[in-house]
Amino acid sequence: MVRPEDHKHVGREDIRKGYEIEPGEFVVIEEQEAKKLQPKESREVRFTRFVPPLAVGNEWYERSYYVGPDGDESKYFALAEAVRNKNVRGVARWTMRGKSYAGALLAYDDYLVLIKLRYAEEVLSARELPAPGRPLDAKELRMAEELISALEGQFAPEQFRDEYRDRLMKFVEAKARGKRPRLPTLKARATGASVEDQLAKSLKALKRGKERKVA
Amino acid sequence: MERKGKLRKSVRDQDQEQEQESSVRPFWSGTLTFGLVSIPVNLYPANRESRVSLRMLGPGGQPLSREYYAPETGEDLESMETIRGYEVRKGKYVTITDEELERLAPEKSRDIDLRVFVKRDEIPPLYFKRAYFLTPADKSAKAYRLLAETMDRTKRAGIATFVMRGKEYLVAIFADGGILRANTLRFSDEIRTPQAVGLPKKKEEQPKGLVRQFESAIARLTRKTLDPKEMRDEYSSALLKLAEKKHAHHKDVVETPATRRPEKVVDLMEVLKRSLGQNGKKTKRAA
Numbered sequence: 001m002v003r004p005e006d007h008k009h010v011g012r013e014d015i016r017k018g019y020e021i022e023p024g025e026f027v028v029i030e031e032q033e034a035k036k037l038q039p040k041e042s043r044e045v046r047f048t049r050f051v052p053p054l055a056v057g058n059e060w061y062e063r064s065y066y067v068g069p070d071g072d073e074s075k076y077f078a079l080a081e082a083v084r085n086k087n088v089r090g091v092a093r094w095t096m097r098g099k100s101y102a103g104a105l106l107a108y109d110d111y112l113v114l115i116k117l118r119y120a121e122e123v124l125s126a127r128e129l130p131a132p133g134r135p136l137d138a139k140e141l142r143m144a145e146e147l148i149s150a151l152e153g154q155f156a157p158e159q160f161r162d163e164y165r166d167r168l169m170k171f172v173e174a175k176a177r178g179k180r181p182r183l184p185t186l187k188a189r190a191t192g193a194s195v196e197d198q199l200a201k202s203l204k205a206l207k208r209g210k211e212r213k214v215a
Numbered sequence: 216m217e218r219k220g221k222l223r224k225s226v227r228d229q230d231q232e233q234e235q236e237s238s239v240r241p242f243w244s245g246t247l248t249f250g251l252v253s254i255p256v257n258l259y260p261a262n263r264e265s266r267v268s269l270r271m272l273g274p275g276g277q278p279l280s281r282e283y284y285a286p287e288t289g290e291d292l293e294s295m296e297t298i299r300g301y302e303v304r305k306g307k308y309v310t311i312t313d314e315e316l317e318r319l320a321p322e323k324s325r326d327i328d329l330r331v332f333v334k335r336d337e338i339p340p341l342y343f344k345r346a347y348f349l350t351p352a353d354k355s356a357k358a359y360r361l362l363a364e365t366m367d368r369t370k371r372a373g374i375a376t377f378v379m380r381g382k383e384y385l386v387a388i389f390a391d392g393g394i395l396r397a398n399t400l401r402f403s404d405e406i407r408t409p410q411a412v413g414l415p416k417k418k419e420e421q422p423k424g425l426v427r428q429f430e431s432a433i434a435r436l437t438r439k440t441l442d443p444k445e446m447r448d449e450y451s452s453a454l455l456k457l458a459e460k461k462h463a464h465h466k467d468v469v470e471t472p473a474t475r476r477p478e479k480v481v482d483l484m485e486v487l488k489r490s491l492g493q494n495g496k497k498t499k500r501a502a
Contacts, residue, residue: 082429119448121265131393133360164383202250
């Protein structure tokens with residue numbers, strides 16, 4: 001860190017921390033003061049409640065961790081089994097390195113996974129937002145439903161690969177060899193057709209695709 | 216998976232990205248498609264920072280700043296042009312322009328093309344990364360509403376990959392009361408298996424009594440909903456309270472001429488409401 005006016009380096013031992021309460025106005029918070037506010041260290045994960053899976057919306061998810069047994073394996077697998085049988089998520093709080101976290105425990109195969117959740121202050125809820133658009137007519141809804149069910153499948157993440165990364169690597173390697181690979185030019189998108197037309201065309205195209213597969 | 220080399224981004228780029236995240240502009244604008252139906256959308260982050268961030272100060276209380284410089288010459292980066300470089304071998308860089316990065320993405324990959332719809336609770340939580348809101352970028356918002364309502368009814372989530380700012384993302388799109396949300400997902404090679412983490416294999420039978428004990432303990436603690444009070448960031452609010460108390464008592468307050476422009480406080484919720492705006496209000500009244 002440097003002093004902006006003369007670019008002079010300031011050593012770590014001389015750095016203090018402050019909260020900018022008004023522009024240009026700082027309240028200095030000493031390390032000791034900050035430490036006092038931190039939660040007490042503990043190795044305990046405390047469950048405050050269990051809730052149905054959908055009660056924890058995925059907008060809360062931050063990162064997942066496997067939880068492993070520490071000694072008593074049969075207790076661990078029994079808990080995992082109980083959580084699975086009950087089909088619940090355990091809401092947990094724990095402290096790690098001076099910070100307290102909220103999480104959700106779930107059964108994943110035979111194991112327990114703890115999802116670190118975002119704090120309530122960090123999550124914006126869709127429910128507070130107004131739904132855009134006007135009411136739709138039944139025909140369009142039926143067509144859209146037909147289209148979505150035609151595109152129905154299973155979540156198969158291994159089918160999706162980071163293809164862009166491969167392209168980038170090839171391009172970089174070609175450039176490193178002194179070549180100038182040709183790249184496509186960017187085109188503007190053409191729009192126009194009404195939603196109903198787009199739906200009808202999609203369904204037609206899908207049907208054609210299926211017939212071809214059958215043949 | 217170990218990746219060869221690293222894309223080095225210029226300092227200026229990173230700053231721009233951070234700025235973008237907190238500004239009122241959408242994080243990304245593009246097209247969401249399903250079948251041949253295309254929906255112009257804006258992408259906004261659905262998470263905001265809760266942590267009270269403290270600034271580094273010098274011994275006398277003056278705010279400090281970080282400075283980037285070229286290690287060989289000591290020259291300050293602010294005065295130089297910075298570009299992206301890709302390290303192909305140690306010490307050998309290939310430069311890449313932003314335009315090249317963009318043109319490398321095939322046209323189709325710049326759209327969020329929902330190729331498959333899955334049951335919305337079928338995606339394991341291990342895959343989730345960050346949450347975003349999608350808002351319609353066209354006036355009528357008809358196709359947007361159509362997709363949101365149909366996904367709500369059928370309880371499906373759409374899966375797609377797309378390229379945004381030189382990176383490919385796997386995303387799941389959800390509908391939530393007429394609003395479309397996006398969640399970036401990890402690619403499958405980024406997910407570790409229990410075996411890879413070193414977890415033991417389950418022995419055949421668990422004592423039935425033990426399982427039942429846990430089940431009844433769970434049943435006693437089971438409620439219908441989350442309590443947002445239990446999810447609060449207590450440390451940050453305690454820190455904020457302390458700062459306000461000290462400020463009120465004029466204790467440890469340092470005043471400096473505001474060197475940088477004060478950070479604009481953006482209410483993301485307001486931005487979203489405005490962005491969903493014109494159409495949204497009408498529907499609410501109609502309902």
